[in-house]
Amino acid sequence: MTIAKSAPLLVVGAGTWGISTALHLARRGYTNVTVLDPYPVPSSISAGNDINKIISSGQYSNRKDEMEVNEILGDQAFKGWTEDPLFQPYYNDTGLLMSACTQAGVDRLGVRVRPGDNPKLKEISTTEDFQSLGPPGVLQGRFPGWKGFFIRSGAGWAHARDALVAAAREAQRLGVTFVTGSPQGKVTSLIFEDKDVKGAVTADGKAWCATQTFLCAGASAGQLLDFKDQLRPTAWTLAHIKLEPEERARYKDLPVIFNIEKGFFFEPDGEGEIKICDEHPGYTNISHSTDGSVRSVPFEKTQIPKESEERVRNLLRETMPQLAERPFSFGRICWCADTANREFIIDRHPSHASLILGCGASGRGKLFIKLMVPSFDLNVAHRVSHTGFKYLPSIGSLIVDAMEDKVPPKIHEIIKWDSDSAKDRNWKDTLGRHGGPNRVMDFHEVKEWTDLQPRNISKL
Template identity: 75%
Template sequence: MTVSKSSSLLIIGAGTWGSSTALHLARRGYTNVTVLDPYPVPSAISAGNDVNKIISSGQYSTNKDEIEINDLLARQAFEGWNNDPLFKPYYHDTGLLMSACTSAGLDRLGVKVRPEDDSNLVELSKPEDFRQLAPSGVLRGDFPNWRGYFHRSGAGWAHARNALVAAVKEAQRLGVKFVTGTPQGKVITLIFENNDVKGAVTADGKIWRAEQTFMCAGASAGQFLDFKQQLRPTAWTLVHIALSPEERAFYKNLPVIFNIEKGFFFEPDEENGEIKICDEHPGYTNMKKSADGTPQSIPFERTQVPKESEARVRALLSETMPQLANRPFSFARICWCADTPNREFIIDRHPHHPSLILGCGASGRGFKYLPSIGGIIVDALEGKVPQKIHDLVKWDPEIGKNRNWKDTLGRFGGPNRVMDFHDVKEWTNIRPRDISKL
C-alpha cells in the first residue's frame, strides 16, 4: 500500500503509544498527522500519566527467541532514555531492586546471580543487605523472607507524565495536530468501508477521514474493534505519600524497590515531594458481557483505590519503611493497561482492514518503550518490521481462543488471582487531583 509523507494519518489515542507514534511520524517527515483523545493531554486514564515508571532492560518472555527480541526492543528504548535529548532529562539511574519472598516468586525472577559474571548485579539475602540500599534510616524494615538482586546501574525510573508531555509538545512543534477533550476528541466509532477502516467519527459528529488510521487507544482499544479476545483491560493500583521538605532530601536517591509479590516504590519526585507506592497483584478487571455475549473488561477513571489495596500498601511499607506505614495518602488512582494472553505486544497492519495499523497490548510493561515504540509502529505502516519481531507482535486471534480471563499471566501478589472491581466493597476517600492538564 502506497503511503506518502503527505498522506492523511489519524491516531486514535494520545497515551504513551499514540504520542510516541505521533512523534516518530513527525520525525520521519510525515506532515498530515492528527491525534484524537477524549481527555486533555496527558489523558487521565492513560497509564503513562504518572509520576514514576520503572525503566530497565528486563524482559518477560521465557522462549529463547522471544527473549532475544524483547532484549532488542528494551535496548532500543533504553538507548532513547539515555541518549535522546528529548527523554534523557526525565530518566533517573537510581538502580533497581528485584526481589521476592517465596520459591515460586524467586523462580519467576529467573536470575542466578554470580558476581564474577556481572558486577552490576548484587545478590541480597539478609535484612541488612536490603537496608544498606538507601541512606541510613530510610529502609528500616525487617524485610521478612525477602531475597533478590540489585541492579547497581542501568535501571531506575522516569518521570512518566513529564516525558509524555515532552513527546506531545515535540510532536506538536513538528506539526502534529492534537484534538483532545470531549466531545471533539472522543471517538465513538471507526469508519468501516469496503472491509477497511477510513478514519473515525467523534462525539461532536465530525467525520475524520484518513488514508491510514492507527489504533493506539490502550485499554480502550477493544471498544472500537473486535480484537478476538486478544485484549483484556486490566487495572493496577497506586498511592502517593507526601513528604516534608526536610524528609525529601533524606529519601532522595532511594533506588526503586520492587518485590514482585508485595509491590514497589520510588524516591520522591522533585515537583511534589511525594513517594509513589504500588501494591503488586495480578490486576483488577471490570468484566461485562458485550452485545454478542463475549466477556470484556471496560476501563473507567477513578482517583481512589480499593481499601484492600490500601491494606496491601501499608503491609509493604511495614516491611520496608515502617515509619511511613500509617501516613495518610495524598493521592490515589487506578491505572489501566491491556493484557494479551502471552503478554506480548500487538503491532501490525490489520490483516482484514489494510488501512488500519495496530499499536496495542502494552500488557503492563509498555511505558518504558515510550522513546522507541512509535518507531516500530511506524515501521508497521511502512512494511519494515523485521520478520522475527513481526512474528512475535503480529495480529494473532489464535492466542485469544478459549481465553482464560482469570489468567494471572505469571503475576503474584495480593490474593494471587485476578480480581474484579464489581467485588470491591469499599474504596478510599482521598481528595481528588486533576492530572489531565498539559
C-alpha cells in the same frame, strides 16, 4: 507500502503509544498528522500518565526468538532514555532491587548467578543488606523473609508524565495537531467502508477521514474494534504519600525497590511524593453480553480499593514503617490491555488494510528482566506496570514501521495480530502474575474504596 508525506494520518489515543506514534510520524517527515483523545494531553486514563515508571535496560524470554526480539526492542527503548536529548532529562539511573519474600517467590525469581562473573550484581539477603540500599534512615523495615538481587546502574525510573508532555510538545512543534477533550476529541466509532477503515467519528459528529488510521487507544481500544478476545483490560492500583519539605532530601536517591509478591516504590518526585504500588494479578471490570461474550470495561477512578490500601501499607510496614500510617495524598487505578500471550499487537489489521494497530501494552509478562549484565539471569514472570511505558522513546517508530511495512519478519512474528492466541480465552488467567490474593480480582467484588482528593493529572 508507500504513503505520501502529506497524506492525512489519524492517531486515536494520546497516551504513551499514541504520543510516541505521533512523534515518530513527525520525525519521519509526515506533515498531516492528527491525534484524537477524549482527555487533555496526556490522557488522564493513560497508564503512562504517572509521576514515575520503572526503566530497565533489557528484557528477554525463555524462547530464543522472543529473547532476540525483545532484546532488540528493550535496547532501542533504553537507548532512547539515555541518548535521545528529548528523553534524557526524565531518566534517573538510581538502580533496581528485584526480590521476593517466600520460598515460592524466590523460586520464581529463578536466579542463576555465576560467582565472580558479575561485579555489578549484588545478592541481598539480610535485613542490614536491604536497609543499606537506601539513604541512611530511610529503609527502616526488617524486610522479613526477603531475598533479592540489586543492580546499581542500568536501571531506575523516568518521570513519566513529564516525558509524555515533552514528547507531545515536540510532536506539536513538528506540526502534529492534537484535538482533545469531549466531544471534539472523543472517538465514538471508526469509519468502516469497503472492508477498510477510513478514519474515525468523534462525539460531536465530525468525521475525520484519513489515509491511514492508527488505533493506539490502550485499554479502551476494544470499544472501537473487535479484537476477538485478544485484549483484556486489566487494572492495577497505586497510592502516593507526600513527604514534608524537610524530609524530601533524605529520601532522594532511593533506588527502585520491587518485590514481586508485595509491590514496589521509588524515590520521591520533584513535588516530594512517593508512589507505592501493591503487587497482584490485576483487577477486571467484567460484563457479560446477551450473546454470551465477555468484556472488561475500563473506567477512570482516582481512588483505590481499601484492600489495596492495606496491601500498600503492609509493604511499607516491612520496608519504610515510618510512612506506613501516613495519609495518602493521591490514589488511582491504572489500566493496561492484556493480550492472551502478553505480547504487543503492532500490526496492520489483516482485514482492514488502512488500520494500523498499536495495542496490547500488557506488562510483557512472558519476558524477563536482563539488565544487560551477562551473568544476570533473572527469569521471573511478573507484572511490571512500567513496561509498556518504558518503550515511549522508541515504540512509535515500530508502529510507523508497521505502516511502512518495514517490520523485520522475526519481530512481526512476535507482535502480529493473532486471534488464535485468544481462542477459548480464560478471563481469569493470572498470566504468570503473583501477589495479593494470587488471583485476578474484579471491581464488582470491591466493597469499600478510599476517599481521597481527586487531582487533574493532564498538563496540556
